[in-house]
Amino acid sequence: MSATSIDQRARAQRQVRRELLVGLIRKDLKVKYQGSVLGFLWSLANPLLLLVVYSFVFGVVLKNGIPQFGFYLLSGLLVWNMFSGSVSTATESVVGNSGLVKKVRFPLGILPMTAVGFNLVHFVLQLFVLLVVMLATGFTSVLGPGLLLLIPALAVAMLFTVGLAYLVAGLNVRYRDTKHIVEVVLMAGFWVNPIVYSIAQVTKELNRHGLANAYYLNPMAGVTTAMQRALYAKDVVLANGDHVLADPGYLFYFERLGVGAVISLLLLWLGTSTYRRLSADFAEEL
Amino acid sequence: MTDVAITAHEVSKRFASHTERATSIKERLVRRKAASVDFYALRDVSLEIAHGQSVGLIGANGSGKSTLLKVLAGILRPTEGTVEARGRIASLLELGAGFNGELSGRENIYLNASLLGLTRRETDKLYDSIVEFAELAEFIDNPVKHYSSGMYVRLGFSVAVHVDPDILLVDEVLAVGDEHFQRKCLNKIAEFQQAGKTILFVSHSPDLIEKVCTRAILLDHGQVRFDGDPYFAVAELQKLLGTDRPDSIPDEGPEGEITFGPVVFSDRPGGPGMSVFPAGSAFSAKVEMTLGANSVKALHTVRTVVLGVGDIPIWVMTATDDDLPDGPGTWELDFFVPQSPPVKGRFVLIIQLFTEDEELITYHRTQHAFGVESEHKLGIIGVDYKVGSTQVATG
Numbered sequence: 001m002s003a004t005s006i007d008q009r010a011r012a013q014r015q016v017r018r019e020l021l022v023g024l025i026r027k028d029l030k031v032k033y034q035g036s037v038l039g040f041l042w043s044l045a046n047p048l049l050l051l052v053v054y055s056f057v058f059g060v061v062l063k064n065g066i067p068q069f070g071f072y073l074l075s076g077l078l079v080w081n082m083f084s085g086s087v088s089t090a091t092e093s094v095v096g097n098s099g100l101v102k103k104v105r106f107p108l109g110i111l112p113m114t115a116v117g118f119n120l121v122h123f124v125l126q127l128f129v130l131l132v133v134m135l136a137t138g139f140t141s142v143l144g145p146g147l148l149l150l151i152p153a154l155a156v157a158m159l160f161t162v163g164l165a166y167l168v169a170g171l172n173v174r175y176r177d178t179k180h181i182v183e184v185v186l187m188a189g190f191w192v193n194p195i196v197y198s199i200a201q202v203t204k205e206l207n208r209h210g211l212a213n214a215y216y217l218n219p220m221a222g223v224t225t226a227m228q229r230a231l232y233a234k235d236v237v238l239a240n241g242d243h244v245l246a247d248p249g250y251l252f253y254f255e256r257l258g259v260g261a262v263i264s265l266l267l268l269w270l271g272t273s274t275y276r277r278l279s280a281d282f283a284e285e286l
Numbered sequence: 287m288t289d290v291a292i293t294a295h296e297v298s299k300r301f302a303s304h305t306e307r308a309t310s311i312k313e314r315l316v317r318r319k320a321a322s323v324d325f326y327a328l329r330d331v332s333l334e335i336a337h338g339q340s341v342g343l344i345g346a347n348g349s350g351k352s353t354l355l356k357v358l359a360g361i362l363r364p365t366e367g368t369v370e371a372r373g374r375i376a377s378l379l380e381l382g383a384g385f386n387g388e389l390s391g392r393e394n395i396y397l398n399a400s401l402l403g404l405t406r407r408e409t410d411k412l413y414d415s416i417v418e419f420a421e422l423a424e425f426i427d428n429p430v431k432h433y434s435s436g437m438y439v440r441l442g443f444s445v446a447v448h449v450d451p452d453i454l455l456v457d458e459v460l461a462v463g464d465e466h467f468q469r470k471c472l473n474k475i476a477e478f479q480q481a482g483k484t485i486l487f488v489s490h491s492p493d494l495i496e497k498v499c500t501r502a503i504l505l506d507h508g509q510v511r512f513d514g515d516p517y518f519a520v521a522e523l524q525k526l527l528g529t530d531r532p533d534s535i536p537d538e539g540p541e542g543e544i545t546f547g548p549v550v551f552s553d554r555p556g557g558p559g560m561s562v563f564p565a566g567s568a569f570s571a572k573v574e575m576t577l578g579a580n581s582v583k584a585l586h587t588v589r590t591v592v593l594g595v596g597d598i599p600i601w602v603m604t605a606t607d608d609d610l611p612d613g614p615g616t617w618e619l620d621f622f623v624p625q626s627p628p629v630k631g632r633f634v635l636i637i638q639l640f641t642e643d644e645e646l647i648t649y650h651r652t653q654h655a656f657g658v659e660s661e662h663k664l665g666i667i668g669v670d671y672k673v674g675s676t677q678v679a680t681g
């Protein structure tokens with residue numbers, strides 16, 4: 001076989017993989033919204049519900065004082081939902097497709113990616129709706145150069161998500177506890193990250209112990225704060241003197257995202273290599 | 287490119303039995319020390335399948351057929367040994383494997399083709415032909431969860447053969463199709479054979495195996511028990527399963543007086559049953575029959591005829607009054623040939639009982655044949671010959 005035909009073959013294979021990934025994501029979306037009248041609109045229901053509940057709790061009952069709290073919340077929440085949704089879907093992605101895994105030979109690496117892709121589609125849609133609503137209600141602070149922070153923030157979020165997705169998808173085949181552990185950790189993660197409160201409340205405490213930087217070893221902390229800088233963008237000073245944003249500039253975020261990227265890459269390596277090692281026995285263990 | 291399509295070298299597949307398999311961390315910790323019970327679904331299986339061969343895979347339930355296909359398809363990793371396949375493989379291991387019930391036939395075709403390695407553009411080109419072969423045009427936009435199992439198989443088989451694989455692995459799935467579709471599948475398989483493709487398929491139907499395959503492999507508890515002529519592979523399987531003997535004994539003689547028991551072929555009188563012999567070897571046929579008092583009186587001659595293909599008598603062995611027992615009851619007659627003629631092929635026996643006046647009382651034809659194998663490939667006998675050649679004119 002000549003070099004070019006091997007080259008062509010590899011290209012065709014990559015194309016098949018890409019199409020298979022798209023096909024599987026489309027299948028999942030289709031199956032999820034099959035027969036529902038509102039269909040895709042339901043994907044907006046969950047963040048909307050959270051918006052109502054948390055706005056009530058933190059805007060009215062606990063009064064954290066963040067103005068236009070809904071926008072602040074969604075700035076961090078959407079990306080968190082993308083992450084946690086991907087990871088929990090990925091956990092079941094191999095086990096849930098046992099019929100396929102046991103009977104058909106195909107690139108198994110596709111399965112966790114399908115879970116991520118599925119959630120990414122929702123995220124993009126929700127982000128789009130958020131931007132439209134922000135602009136429609138005159139929340140114009142979003143339109144600044146800070147919006148470009150979306151790119152590195154989402155890049156790190158994707159690396160971290162994909163790495164973790166591979167890790168838990170593979171482990172869950174052998175250890176079904178994984179699913180439960182993931183559930184608990186994601187639940188905790190929601191409160192650990194500055195989504196419903198402002199970062200200042202955490203850093204104040206941590207600074208006292210000199211742990212402020214350790215906090216950012218969690219890549220999602222860097223991602224959520226950067227998302228807030230990009231979308232909410234207003235560095236409001238609250239009544240107690242706290243700033244809503246972690247930092248009014250950009251460099252701060254690049255540094256935190258850099259740390260997050262390194263950790264995410266390590267996780268990606270760990271996740272994909274674990275997955276690859278375990279995947280040889282998937283068909284047998286399911 | 288060599289002409290070997292599939293090679294399996296001393297392949298074994300061990301499964302941890304279900305009770306032993308830890309599926310949670312706690313279980314794993316607790317069971318760490320428990321001795322695991324090894325279950326070998328395949329044991330030391332070595333095979334070579336040449337390009338263009340059609341091979342049947344048979345065996346009892348649980349003998350490891352599906353496991354072997356999965357190992358060859360690369361879905362399962364062999365515990366020991368190596369597997370090598372040359373060319374694109376398409377496998378059809380279960381009806382509608384990879385189909386999603388919620389999706390329509392059309393969407394499933396695209397998804398399935400994609401799973402089997404086709405690009406969208408390639409599938410676009412094949413789409414009409416796939417639907418036409420499956421004959422599902424009017425249902426193609428219905429969700430496949432409403433398909434009958436036959437329709438499922440049609441669609442699955444149609445996609446699999448359109449992928450144009452070099453090697454096709456098919457598990458017992460075709461049985462669900464109706465006769466019309468089965469015939470279509472057989473035609474497609476014949477087309478494949480003509481195109482020089484390799485087919486390995488599992489079936490529990492002896493007819494299908496004998497019709498389609500040029501070779502059959504019999505698995506028994508994960509080991510290759512027989513590898514060769516499909517007819518004899520099936521015969522061996524039926525012996526294993528105990529279906530070579532009829533449930534109730536037919537061939538009732540006059541007034542229920544004469545019944546025939548099993549006929550056993552062996553290489554010595556009273557030896558264990560065999561079904562294949564090398565040409566020229568010793569050969570014995572043991573015939574069992576039960577006679578009542580009247581038939582013993584009437585019986586004078588037992589004639590055993592060895593029939594070749596097309597029921598041509600090859601040789602005849604006769605036992606007369608003096609060779610036969612006197613009293614009623616169950617007899618065993620053993621016809622022993624110290625050196626059988628060097629004739630290759632597949633043979634059946636017909637046992638005829640005559641009176642003294644050469645009047646036929648009854649006869650019995652063996653359900654199963656024995657085979658004689660020989661070095662020479664073509665023709666039924668091998669002959670020594672010389673070839674002389676001279677050039678009588680220049681061209």
Ligand SMILES: Nc1ncnc2c1ncn2[C@@H]1O[C@H](COP(=O)(O)OP(=O)(O)OP(=O)(O)O)[C@@H](O)[C@H]1O
Pocket residue numbers: 283284285301302303304327345346347348349350351352353354
């Ligand atoms: N993943 C698995 N884990 C444990 N045991 C398995 C697994 N897959 C198959 N086995 C066992 O291996 C043996 C062979 O199974 P296999 O499916 O290959 O049989 P088969 O010859 O195809 O039978 P059938 O005619 O019923 O289709 C069976 O005893 C089965 O229980």
Ligand SMILES: [Mg+2]
Pocket residue numbers: 351352353457
């Ligand atoms: Mg089977």
